[in-house]
Amino acid sequence: MCEGTVSLDETTIGREHDAMPRIEGFAGERINVLARPLMREALGLPVTSRLLVTDCGYFPAAADHLRSRTEGSPQAIVIVCADGAGWCRLPSGRYDVETGQALVIPAGVPHSYGAAGDLPWTIWWLHLGGADVAELVGAVLAGTERPVVRVGDLYQAVSLVEDALGRMERDDSVRSRQAAAGSAWHLLALLAADRTGAPASRSDAIQQAQQYLREHLATRISVAELAALAQLSPSHFAALFRRATGTGVLQYQTRLRMSRARELLDTTDQPIAEIARALGYADPFYFSRQFRSVHGVSPSDYRVQHKG
Template identity: 25%
Template sequence: MDSHTLLTSYLANLKVDLIVADYNECSTDWRDLDYTPDYSKFYFIIGGEGWLKIGDKEYYPKPGELILMPEGVKQSYACISERPFLKYWCHFSAKVGEMNLFRVLELSHVCIPENPAAVEAAFKGITDSARSDAVYAPLLARSKLLELMSYYMMNLKLDELSYKNLGAARKLTAVLDYIAENIEQNMTIHDLAEIAYMHPNYFMRLFKQQIGVPPIQYITRQKIEKAKELLTTTSGSVSAIADQLGFGDLFYFSKQFKKHAGLTPTEFRKHKSGGMI
């Protein structure tokens, strides 16, 4: 297991919120220089000619490119010809716990989706929902924004990704590795803080900021995931599996399992074996 484990945890706990979205034909008056937004942006280029500057990098986007402009980074943009710059766009926030995703991860600003039609369809869904007065529209917009984020991540090369606080990332990766390798044991905050060489109070704050949930809640989730695997692949009793994973109390195990899986352990095993519930 490596630092990609940390990325998986980030994305599993990612929360996104759409601020505004639309489709525009940008003329030569579309221009702004050296501003730093407190929101992130996606552009999906349909046609025309434009210029972007993100940080100290300049881009001349082409049709079919999906552009990420993260918050907190100085930016500029302009249309550079008489041909209208055609693009879908959205402003949004993306957080893991209390941390903005793009203050934790350094991602490539440009990706070329393998399936541009799917990206355009996601953007159309976002813009349609943003314009709708329906009570469910914000929920649908958020789901389409997550879909768009998935397309972006899907088309990135993982070696293009880097962590802005590599020291903290490495420490948390070591902790996540330890949890995975010792999931059948009972672990304390003190144990995990020692692995990260941190004071327990600081460790708990950092873990929740970076992973999105407190350490004990994360461990419980991972134990339940392991329980699902054991219920599906072994014939051990529910009680034996609870003991194996360090729950001890069968009632507490069943309660936690249903909280995370929506079914009791027995119902889950029956469902996975093709039985009716």
């Protein structure tokens, strides 16, 4: 069962943090569940027999999110907390989950978890099956009973889950399943490496934010989102970002987009409207104004001048 479902025994968990079980979804959520016949097929094929993403999703500000599995899950569960906070309860005890941490639960371990009542978490999550999962999860948890681990590079962890989810949303082909498995394997390896790594410095956080922006050119990303991933207040993050780059976040992202636009104009024959869409601009006229503000000429004039 995927994360969006609620079982009857969650009413007792709801009393644990003064919340009621939530039946409907969360505004802006994304969920993908691999059909179980396809899951069984994938577990017999190369690559995905070793590691398979069976369910994945994104829950923003998931107030009243509760989940309980008295027999555990057939798959391992990885939940990356990108903002807010949550909690989990395992046979070994109760644990808090904070921004910049991941909750990792091996297959078959009874558990309950949910969002904090005062500051509900925003999470990116995966359910994982396959022959290598137990060993990978064991490397992340290092034999301890504590299921909460630090995420050294939250931007990258979120990007990896987002990539797996995007692949699964695209279609349920063998290729998409294999690509999602690659992202999931990378995530688990990253979490295992983070177990002994030092916390990221503030300069690291800004560099990671810049890389995150480069990898998400088609998405308008707010200062608040980047600050949450860096575990800083928006005002502090904005000041650090401007000090490091000489400009604000939105202006920096616009420059990245226009640099990519120039590259596409130089190297392809794509129509300008198509380039605009690829960079997240629904209105090609607005895109052209942005391009002119950065490069001093319109996209069409730039292309003519370059080819001339």
